[in-house]
Amino acid sequence: MPTQQSFATGSACPELEAGTLRVYSMRFCPYAQRALLVLTYKNIPHEVVNINLKNKPEWFLQKNPLGRVPTLEKDDRIVYESAICCDYLDQVYPDNKLTPDDPYRQARDKMTVEVFSQFVSDFQKMMSSPPQEKPESLQKIKNNLCEFESSLTARQGAYFGGNAVQMLDFLLWPWFERILIFAKVVPLTFSLEDYPALCEWTKKMPECPAVQKCRLDPQQFLEFYKSTKAGAPDYDVPKTSQS
C-alpha cells in the first residue's frame, strides 16, 4: 500500500498490482474528495496515491497530461476529471447507485453542477481578495446560493437526492465543508444562515458515514491553506494526534 506522503518530481511510480483500483489524489483537494466520497460510500476497494501538485512526477503527467487529481487507474484504464470519475465509478460499480435513472433528472443534476462550478470560481476569487474589491463576485455568490437553496427546497427532502444522499450531494459537499471551516476562523461576507435548507443540509451531511470517513481535519486544512497562500503548499501537513 503506497504511503500517504505525496509523490513529487523525480519520484518513482509506486507499482500498481493487476486488478487494483488506484486513485491519484491530494489530501486537501475538493475535486479529489468528490471521488473519495463516492468510493467510500459505495465501498469500492481502492488505494490512494497522493501527488505533489506543485512539482508533479513525470510519470503522473504520462497518465494524465493535464496533471490533475483525481485520476483513476486500474490495469490499463485511466479516467480523470472529477465528475467523470464519479459517474464512471457509479456505472462500473452499480451497487448503491448514486445517479438517478431518469435522463431528465440526470440532466437537471448536471446543470446544477455546472452552475456550482461558477460558484466555486467566484468563491475562490472572493477568498483571494478583500470583498470590497469584488462586490460583483459577492453578488454572484449570493445569487448562486439562492439557486442552490431553491434547488434543494424543490427536492422535497433533506438532500439534493431527496430523502437520501445522491451524487449531487457528494459533488457539492467538499466546498461546503471548507466554507464551514473558514466560517469558524474568518468573517465570511455571506452567511449560510440566510439559506435555511442549505444550512440544514450542512448539518445532515456529516451524519453520512462516507462524509465522516473522508472528512478534513480543520486544523490540518487551515495549515495547508495558509501554506498555499504563502506560495509553498505543504501537501504533507503532519497528522495531529486527534486524527
Place this chain on the structure above:
Amino acid sequence: MSEKALGRGSQCPPLAPGTLRLYSMRFCPYAQRTRLALLHKNIEFETVNINLKQKPDWFRARNPIGLVPVLEFDDKIVYESNVCNEYLDNIYPTPKLIPTDFYRASRDKMLWETFGKVTELFYEIPKSVADGSLDKCIRRYERQLRRYESELSNRGEYFGGSSPCMVDFMIWPWFERIPVLTIIAPEAEIDPNKFPHLSSWMKLMMELPAVRETYEEPTSHVHFFSSLRAGNPDYDYGLK
C-alpha cells in the same frame, strides 16, 4: 419562425405542446454543438435566436445563467451544451453518439470536457499578439492540439472511428473558427505537417450534412467577432 435575434421587450413565441425548441445564437460555438447533434440525429426542432446582449426576461426565466444553448420541450428545460447533448443522446439514441461502454464513454467525455484548454487559447492568442507573448501562446496551443492529434491517430478518420461521434461535434465549432484567429495570428493555422490527422479530419467534417448546415463563412465569423469586440454584436448579420 424568424431567425432574427429576440431581445429585451420582445414576446416569447408560444411553444406548441410536443415541439422541441432550441434557444440559440447564430454565431455561438456552444449552441452550434447542440445544433450539430440535433441535425445529425435528424431530430425535429425549432430555433429561437436570442439577443445575448439584451436578453429577454422570458429567456432569463428559462435559464438563470442566461446562456445558449437551451432546450425546451413541454415543461422540460435543459441548458449547458454538454448537458443538452448528453440528454439528446439519451432521448434520441439513433444514431448513438456517446458509446454505451462506460470506459469508452468516459474517455470521450474527458476529450470534450478538457477541450476548454484549447478554446481558452482562442481568446488568449489575439491578446498575446498585442502583448508580445504570441510564441509562448502558440506553443501552448500546439501542445493542447497534440493531445487531440494523438487521440485521433489511435481512433480513425473521426474521433468516432469510421463515423463521427459526440467528440467530433463537440470540438468542431472552434476548428471552424480558426480562420478568424489566423487573420491576426497566421501561426494558428493547423499545419498538415504537424497535424496530419486533424487536417484530414477537418476536411472530412466539412462533408457532413450537419456541419454544412451550421457552417458560417470565415467572413461572417470575422464580422461577428469584430462587432462583438466593438461592443455591438451583430446577431442578425447576413439575414435578409
